[in-house]
Amino acid sequence: MKKKGEQKTIKKYFSHFWHSEDGKVSLLRDVLVAFLFVIIILLALWTYTGQWFGAPMVAIESSSMEHPDESSYGRLGTIDAGDMVFLVKVNTKDDVIPFAESNDINYGKPGDVVVYKPDGIEEGDQIIHRAMCWIEVEIVGNITYYTIEEYDIIKQPSTEPLYIPDLGIKNRYNNDPVFFDGLTHKNNHYQKFTHSGFITKGDNKDTNKECDQIGQISRGLIKVEWISGKASCELPWIGIINLFFNDLMEGVLFTPQGTLKYVSQSSFDCLFILLELLVLIPVGLDIYSYYKTKKKQLLDSAHHIYEKQKNDLDSMVLYYWIGLILLFLVSHYLIQSLIADIIHLIIIVIIHLIFLKIFEIQIVILKIKNISKWIFITAFTGPIGVSIFYYLYQSGKKL
Numbered sequence: 543m544k545k546k547g548e549q550k551t552i553k554k555y556f557s558h559f560w561h562s563e564d565g566k567v568s569l570l571r572d573v574l575v576a577f578l579f580v581i582i583i584l585l586a587l588w589t590y591t592g593q594w595f596g597a598p599m600v601a602i603e604s605s606s607m608e609h610p611d612e613s614s615y616g617r618l619g620t621i622d623a624g625d626m627v628f629l630v631k632v633n634t635k636d637d638v639i640p641f642a643e644s645n646d647i648n649y650g651k652p653g654d655v656v657v658y659k660p661d662g663i664e665e666g667d668q669i670i671h672r673a674m675c676w677i678e679v680e681i682v683g684n685i686t687y688y689t690i691e692e693y694d695i696i697k698q699p700s701t702e703p704l705y706i707p708d709l710g711i712k713n714r715y716n717n718d719p720v721f722f723d724g725l726t727h728k729n730n731h732y733q734k735f736t737h738s739g740f741i742t743k744g745d746n747k748d749t750n751k752e753c754d755q756i757g758q759i760s761r762g763l764i765k766v767e768w769i770s771g772k773a774s775c776e777l778p779w780i781g782i783i784n785l786f787f788n789d790l791m792e793g794v795l796f797t798p799q800g801t802l803k804y805v806s807q808s809s810f811d812c813l814f815i816l817l818e819l820l821v822l823i824p825v826g827l828d829i830y831s832y833y834k835t836k837k838k839q840l841l842d843s844a845h846h847i848y849e850k851q852k853n854d855l856d857s858m859v860l861y862y863w864i865g866l867i868l869l870f871l872v873s874h875y876l877i878q879s880l881i882a883d884i885i886h887l888i889i890i891v892i893i894h895l896i897f898l899k900i901f902e903i904q905i906v907i908l909k910i911k912n913i914s915k916w917i918f919i920t921a922f923t924g925p926i927g928v929s930i931f932y933y934l935y936q937s938g939k940k941l
Contacts, residue, residue: 599628600657600670600770601781601788603801606744607670609650615881616778616812620650620745621670623804624782624813629657629771635676638772640740642675642692642709648773651745655773658742660760662768669759670773671742671750674709677763679738686734688722700724700734710743710753720756732756739763779813811882814872818889829896862897863925866890894924901928 584598607621621627632638639646641653649655649672657670678689686700693706703719704711713720713730724734732755742764744750754760782805789800796802873886919927 597629599626599777600668601626601784602670603667603785603804605804606746606750607649607655607672608746608806610746610748615879616808617806618778621655621773621776622778622806622809623801624779624785624806624809626777626781626784627655627657627670627773628775628777630774631771632656632766632769635766638673638740638766638769640673640675642690649745649776656740656742656764657770657773658760658764658768659770660754660768661762662765668770669742669754671744671754671759673764673772674741674743674753675706676740677735677738679735679763681736686723686736688735703730709741710750710756711741712752712756714752714756722755733761735763737763737765739765739768779809779816782809782813807878808882811877811879814876815882815885815889818869818872818886822889822893826896829900858897858900859925859928862928865893866925869893897928 602621602623602625605623608617608623609620638654638656641651644652644654646652651672653672653674655670655672657668659668660666675690675692678691680687680689680697687697688700688704689696689698690706695704698704700721700723703721705719706712707717711720712718715729718730721731722733722735723731725731735755740763741753741755742760743753750757755763782802785801785805786795789795789797789802792800794800869886869890873883873890877883877886919931923930
């Protein structure tokens with residue numbers, strides 16, 4: 543019986559806390575709800591990626607994985623500067639399927655894309671490139687042997703050249719075969735590999751003509767323990783916000799040293815449109831709620847609150863101007879492509895029509911005549927027509 547009583551007391555306190563209209567209690571409740579929401583999202587991300595208490599995603603800072611011939615607007619389907627990428631934990635070599643083994647297209651090409659620490663160095667920037675193949679290294683006495691099974695290279699001595707253009711294993715200057723034999727007196731001799739690991743390479747054929755091990759991005763083959771994770775899912779454009787604040791904090795915003803210079807204009811355009819939609823959705827829900835309230839007042843013939851309606855119309859005309867001016871400024875100064883301008887224009891037209899619908903309800907409540915004439919004129923003149931009409935109404939002109 544005591545336990546039931548305790549349960550009822552807890553339930554009573556919880557119900558009071560949850561439904562309380564006290565300002566302090568309401569603030570605390572909102573903070574707790576927001577905290578729980580964040581925890582739930584983090585748990586979902588950590589469960590999906592296996593990166594427990596680590597960073598489950600990274601912002602892409604460079605264009606090394608871009609496909610310059612990519613025709614899709616916003617560069618969807620490839621990893622581009624400004625994207626956010628989820629990282630799934632890699633535990634063993636078999637968790638990564640490289641280009642040489644894969645038939646599945648992953649971000650525009652076969653093979654898994656991995657994020658790794660160059661040469662295993664913990665400090666410094668990580669690299670996100672595609673795993674091209676696994677090279678098995680065997681050292682017998684003073685001789686180092688390389689095996690790449692997918693290309694029928696079995697226990698080849700490091701003194702013999704390697705030439706696999708598909709993997710970026712070629713001379714960076716003249717497209718000749720290369721030697722991974724530790725000699726450095728010629729351009730086609732590179733660091734001798736001392737352990738097994740992955741050859742990696744960026745997708746951008748303009749900036750990454752050879753594999754990372756020839757380009758000296760990472761002199762050694764990529765060990766599994768150097769890999770922070772493999773790319774599993776992409777959130778396009780969101781990472782631009784991260785890059786913006788990183789550049790701002792480092793004092794390199796809009797300079798050649800910053801990272802925003804790698805972001806394409808189409809990605810910027812798509813981010814601006816996405817942010818607009820994220821803002822307009824909750825605002826739109828509030829406007830819809832406002833519209834329903836006004837419509838109910840109209841149906842209930844509650845016209846005795848005339849002065850309040852007139853004040854509401856004052857504010858609405860002002861908000862209408864501010865909203866459309868802001869949208870046009872975004873389009874004029876930030877969006878610089880035809881496709882994005884068309885999408886943005888559609889958003890502006892939708893907002894315009896919503897405002898007209900709300901004005902129609904207001905005007906009925908205020909008993910203004912000639913509604914059809916007003917709707918026809920203002921539908922084509924926007925806030926200018928609304929303002930002229932409203933001025934005439936306020937001045938007592940016959941409408």
